[in-house]
Amino acid sequence: MKKDSKKYYYSLQLSEIEKIKALDHKPSLLMHACCGICVSWPALYLSEFFDLTLFYNNDNIYPEEEYEKRYRELCRLISEYNQEKGTDIKVIKTPFNGEAYHQKLAPLKDEPENGARCHLCYALRMEPAMAYAAENRYDYFTTVMTVSRQKDSRVLNQIGVRLQEKYPQVRYFFSDFKKDGGLEKGDKLANEHNLYRQNYCGCLYSYEEMLKRAQKDYQKETEG
Numbered sequence: 001m002k003k004d005s006k007k008y009y010y011s012l013q014l015s016e017i018e019k020i021k022a023l024d025h026k027p028s029l030l031m032h033a034c035c036g037i038c039v040s041w042p043a044l045y046l047s048e049f050f051d052l053t054l055f056y057n058n059d060n061i062y063p064e065e066e067y068e069k070r071y072r073e074l075c076r077l078i079s080e081y082n083q084e085k086g087t088d089i090k091v092i093k094t095p096f097n098g099e100a101y102h103q104k105l106a107p108l109k110d111e112p113e114n115g116a117r118c119h120l121c122y123a124l125r126m127e128p129a130m131a132y133a134a135e136n137r138y139d140y141f142t143t144v145m146t147v148s149r150q151k152d153s154r155v156l157n158q159i160g161v162r163l164q165e166k167y168p169q170v171r172y173f174f175s176d177f178k179k180d181g182g183l184e185k186g187d188k189l190a191n192e193h194n195l196y197r198q199n200y201c202g203c204l205y206s207y208e209e210m211l212k213r214a215q216k217d218y219q220k221e222t223e224g
């Protein structure tokens, strides 16, 4: 299998889970979490093997009300899991600072989605989460974002490799949560829990793209 391929990173996910199954305790894992929709399947899956904490640090989200809305939905989902499914998942939220974040993204504002702007955006959220995991002595760190259809799991795992080098005291958990029907399982759980589904990724630029798309659709409808 080719190293640095999506399949390769998924195989690392599976082999790490096999190692963890052999332990007599659940290691702690801090997972960067962007919203309830993305978290729905990976959180359930991981809570079987880890003492799981979700880290909500997403200054990319525009506007602030949307940041709060996604957070509330995430907390509602986790509270339902903890009550109904017997999990013990914790959630940590960081204070919002969207303005400073967008200043960092601004030089790349014209990049298409999935391009350099997004790659910077992944790293800008993953690094503070990894730093928190190191400071607070978590065993593992990961990000939920590999579950997204729109995000390149290779790029996310490559960022994980760099973070692992910088913070060697925490193990980066490689993942591709889309695999093995992860997307379908997430969709089903999101429907069961009636989760809010946002129609743009998060930043001001993706918000503006969403408005443009909506306007085009409206024009098509009214002309047709």
Ligand code: SF4
Residues within 6 Å of the ligand: 060, 061, 105, 113, 114, 117, 118, 119, 121, 122, 201, 202, 203, 204, 205, 206
């Ligand atoms: S489209 Fe999404 S991943 Fe890309 S920069 Fe905006 S918020 Fe970040």
